Structures are given as C-alpha cells and as structure tokens.
Amino acid sequence: DEINRNFAITNTFYMINILHDIYFNLGFDEKAGNFQDINYTNEGKGNDSVVVLNYNFPSDDNSLYPIPRITLGYYNRTGEERSSGLDNSVLIHEYSHLVYEAATRIANEPAGHPVFCNYGFIPRGIQEGTVDFFAELFQYKKSNNRNDLYTVGKYVKAIRAVPITSDMSINNLKYSDIRYRGGMEYEKETENDNYFFGNVWATMLHEALYNL
Ligand SMILES: [Zn+2]
Incomplete structure (x- = not known):
C-alpha cells in the first residue's frame, strides 16, 4: 500500500546515501568516480548519481552503463508482497556491485574494455561473493x-x-x-x-x- 511504498522508498534513499558516505570514507572518493552529480573537488567526472527504481521489477539488478542504476525487485515468495527496498542486505549488495564495477572500470578504461575483468564465471563469482x-x-x-x-x-x-x-x-x-x-x-x-x-x-x- 501507499504507506509501505513510501517506507520502502525512504529506506532505499537513506541506505544508498549512507552507503555513498561509507564508501567515501573507505577511499571511493570524487577522483575515483563516486556517483555524484557535482564533484566539489573538481576531480573525477560528475553527472553520474545513482538512479534507484523501486517496485514493479521482477528481480534485483544493477548496471553501470549508460548511467549507474539499480532496479529493486518486488517479491511474493514468502506469501506476502515484499520490496527489496526494505532489505538492507540487498541494497548493500547492489550498491557494492556498482562500486566494484566502477573500481575495475578505472583499472581497465585505457584498454577500451570498461568492465573486461568482470567477464566469465570466476570473476563474476568473485564479484557476487564479495x-x-x-x-x-x-x-x-x-x-x-x-x-x-x-x-x-x-x-x-x-x-x-x-x-x-x-x-x-x-x-x-x-x-x-x-x-x-x-x-x-x-x-x-x-x-x-x-x-x-x-x-x-x-x-x-x-x-x-x-x-x-
Ligand atoms: Zn549480485
């Protein structure tokens, strides 16, 4: 319903913002491309804030291109309708995918293969596990x-x-x-x-x- 929907969206907004700040303190800063519209240090590129879409998706997903984006699923497996926006472990998992991909993007950009080292069973598995x-x-x-x-x-x-x-x-x-x-x-x-x-x-x- 409307109340639960607003609850899920508020929790998602709070968690994604706090994750941005936690990763900032761990070194994922503006120079590293930390998903901000405005980079106050003038280092790195701006205009890449994360868009998170909640509700009406079949499952959780993320992508770095063309813009950093997370879609959150809406599940009914437990017999009641539940949004991933209320599961902080899913929010951390999906946001961490973007950070992980951005980190490897920086390492590989000069070669013209933006996410090359994430292809294949072993790199994908390592990323999911991490x-x-x-x-x-x-x-x-x-x-x-x-x-x-x-x-x-x-x-x-x-x-x-x-x-x-x-x-x-x-x-x-x-x-x-x-x-x-x-x-x-x-x-x-x-x-x-x-x-x-x-x-x-x-x-x-x-x-x-x-x-x-
Ligand atoms: Zn995943």
Whole structure:
C-alpha cells in the first residue's frame, strides 16, 4: 500500500546515501568516480548519481552503463508482497556491485574494455561473493558469532544455496567444490554458477573476517 511504498522508498534513499558516505570514507572518493552529480573537488567526472527504481521489477539488478542504476525487485515468495527496498542486505549488495564495477572500470578504461575483468564465471563469482560479504560486513555487530547464519536477501527471497556460517553442518562449502560444477569455461557460464561460486567465495571471506 501507499504507506509501505513510501517506507520502502525512504529506506532505499537513506541506505544508498549512507552507503555513498561509507564508501567515501573507505577511499571511493570524487577522483575515483563516486556517483555524484557535482564533484566539489573538481576531480573525477560528475553527472553520474545513482538512479534507484523501486517496485514493479521482477528481480534485483544493477548496471553501470549508460548511467549507474539499480532496479529493486518486488517479491511474493514468502506469501506476502515484499520490496527489496526494505532489505538492507540487498541494497548493500547492489550498491557494492556498482562500486566494484566502477573500481575495475578505472583499472581497465585505457584498454577500451570498461568492465573486461568482470567477464566469465570466476570473476563474476568473485564479484557476487564479495558484494554478499560487504552486506555481512556492513551489518556486523559485536554480538555476532561466526556460527550465526547469514543470508543476503533473506527478507525477500533467500536465493543463495546455503547461508554463510562457519558451522560446517549447515555450510560445508570448500574451494574445491567449484571444480565439480563444470562451469570453468566462459560459454558454460550461467547465473547459478556465478551465485554458487559467490556462495563459496563469501564463505571464504567470512572465515577470513573471523580469523583476523
Ligand atoms: Zn549480485
């Protein structure tokens, strides 16, 4: 309804803005192309603020070209209608995709292949896993335990194969598991392979976090 719609849009606006500021503090500044209409330092290019569209999309998606854009899905899988605009893990995941792609865009622009190092099963999987991990990391609380279960998009859909946890009775993924999927070649790449490898990669980053 109208109230929930405004709630989702307000939460989306707040989260995307705070994510912009968090990434700024981590080094994604104007010079790095941090999605602002106006660059006050005159470094980097402006006119690239992120447009986020909420409601009436079949699933969550993002793209850097022609303008930075996020579309948020509207799900009914849980028996009630839910917008991704109310799931902060999805907002962190999608915004982090744009930051990740912008970072690799800078690295590759001179070669004329704007996002070349993001093509293929392994780079896509690493990207999916990394942005899932940022969602876990940015919502980290001191009371968290490594054996807690963490799933991106749990509120709206929970599409990952297994939750992120150190509890191997629930998540026993190992790096060697990706060999058995037969998806190592570009032409065999599918969305599911990307997310499966991402699941493995996010689990590895989770282990690294709790072993710091
Ligand atoms: Zn993703």
